[in-house]
Amino acid sequence: MVNELLVENLTVLYDGLTALENVSFTLDSPFFTVVMGPNGAGKTTLLKTILGLVKPASGNIRVYGLNVFKENKKIKHLAGYIPQVININLHIPMTVKEVVGMGALSKTFPPRILDKKTEEEVERTLRLVELENYSEKEFKTLSGGERQRVLIARALIKKPRLLLLDEPFSMLDFDIKCDIANLLVKLHREMNVDVLLVAHEISPCISFEPEVILLNKKVYAVGRAADVLRLDILRKAYPGVTELPQGFIIGEDHA
Amino acid sequence: MLEFFILSYSVASLSGLLVGSVSNILSTSRSITFGLTMLHAILGGSLLGVYLNLIFNLDLPIPLISTLVAICLSIMVGELVEKGFSEDMSIAFTVSIATTMTIVFGYLSSQISSIALARAWSYIAGTSAISTFQDLLKLAITLFIVLPITHLFFREFKYIAFDEDGSKALGLNIRVYRYMFYSLAAISASVLSSTIGVLATHVVLSVPGFLILKFSKRLSIAFTYLSSVSIMILGYYLASLLSIPPSGGVGLVSIIAVLGVVVYGRRY
Numbered sequence: 001m002v003n004e005l006l007v008e009n010l011t012v013l014y015d016g017l018t019a020l021e022n023v024s025f026t027l028d029s030p031f032f033t034v035v036m037g038p039n040g041a042g043k044t045t046l047l048k049t050i051l052g053l054v055k056p057a058s059g060n061i062r063v064y065g066l067n068v069f070k071e072n073k074k075i076k077h078l079a080g081y082i083p084q085v086i087n088i089n090l091h092i093p094m095t096v097k098e099v100v101g102m103g104a105l106s107k108t109f110p111p112r113i114l115d116k117k118t119e120e121e122v123e124r125t126l127r128l129v130e131l132e133n134y135s136e137k138e139f140k141t142l143s144g145g146e147r148q149r150v151l152i153a154r155a156l157i158k159k160p161r162l163l164l165l166d167e168p169f170s171m172l173d174f175d176i177k178c179d180i181a182n183l184l185v186k187l188h189r190e191m192n193v194d195v196l197l198v199a200h201e202i203s204p205c206i207s208f209e210p211e212v213i214l215l216n217k218k219v220y221a222v223g224r225a226a227d228v229l230r231l232d233i234l235r236k237a238y239p240g241v242t243e244l245p246q247g248f249i250i251g252e253d254h255a
Numbered sequence: 256m257l258e259f260f261i262l263s264y265s266v267a268s269l270s271g272l273l274v275g276s277v278s279n280i281l282s283t284s285r286s287i288t289f290g291l292t293m294l295h296a297i298l299g300g301s302l303l304g305v306y307l308n309l310i311f312n313l314d315l316p317i318p319l320i321s322t323l324v325a326i327c328l329s330i331m332v333g334e335l336v337e338k339g340f341s342e343d344m345s346i347a348f349t350v351s352i353a354t355t356m357t358i359v360f361g362y363l364s365s366q367i368s369s370i371a372l373a374r375a376w377s378y379i380a381g382t383s384a385i386s387t388f389q390d391l392l393k394l395a396i397t398l399f400i401v402l403p404i405t406h407l408f409f410r411e412f413k414y415i416a417f418d419e420d421g422s423k424a425l426g427l428n429i430r431v432y433r434y435m436f437y438s439l440a441a442i443s444a445s446v447l448s449s450t451i452g453v454l455a456t457h458v459v460l461s462v463p464g465f466l467i468l469k470f471s472k473r474l475s476i477a478f479t480y481l482s483s484v485s486i487m488i489l490g491y492y493l494a495s496l497l498s499i500p501p502s503g504g505v506g507l508v509s510i511i512a513v514l515g516v517v518v519y520g521r522r523y
Binding site for chain 2: 079
């Protein structure tokens, strides 16, 4: 199996408007990559297209050699997707066990009943994300960081090779952001999971210094954070970048 | 008298079970406004049925025509949502089609027969005070179809309502589940409409789901059925006390239940 994530000349249109334009990059496994860019840059669209949830106007995506659009079922088994918590309907009463269990049950057929074996697997995965004894708790009663961990557990229970995370640090305190970042780095190192995450900032991951893709509809730079996060490059992707004596501000986030 | 009593309360109980089987999914998936499409479609469909029977001298079962129209318009909502329209806009569009059908076929039918509109109105308001064996049979057959399917796929329906993007990424075919649920809801609403009337069905479909979201932490299926069957039986009982059609009794009990929840919610 080819050990890379390849995105080639990808263009995505929404109602005639360009969401992504001629995006190309290659990530060699193992990778821990942060896609950065301003609001509306097409970051979420990129993740969804890699998963095959959005159909591009043109271009090619290969995940470990598999064509995303022709071998989509295999991709969905290989990749775990963690959506933005804000898109989850908290009015639906769901226990942690149900949320994580669905990750495992998605490989089975209806009625997808949580049997003893799956419940044990749920417990094991929850231990992995440091949420022991949480299985009976209501998802909506958890803190932002705990919810994020539950969603990571749901993806992990499928034993994915690739984790795709959509803004896992949004609306979290800095300490919690660091906890989540450390957890992802641990999973990356100990379980050999490739990580591609979308974020407005990389500060929580700074101790690891990931690879960065700077995106604003087009790819402006790909490389080590120290090489990419330079004012002259950031100015191209973030039109509103503000320079200060202590550094610079991109939107509401500090870099 | 005893036979009438047993028949009425059997119809009430089966109607309650049917309401319960679709209500909480309808409520939790925030598809209550979708109920508008369904019920307007049933109205439009029933008047289309009345018109077709009149003009071609047929004896088509009105519930069948209204169910087919409801399924078609429900699927149209699903398709429009898939094409990127907001759910509200899609519902407004299909409701306008259904309303146009109601007006046009209502007018055309009234031009041909003086009793056509009265017949359609009895379908809308559920004015029949007498439950028949046919009603019971119709409900039993519908339950036999709807109940196992909603339970077989309950986890998926609930999960899609909880996290649609996540469900897609897990490989669930959202479109298939959406159409399946819309069709089940349309069949249930159509059969309920022919027993308790379109208007009462509109009210009662959302109430058990609403009660669950307010009171039940675990989206308990037992609680759904308990509340929906209770509303129907109490509604029938109230109707017999007040000498009004069952639809009126069911509507009154539903309103009392919702008001009770609102008052309770303000106090606690």
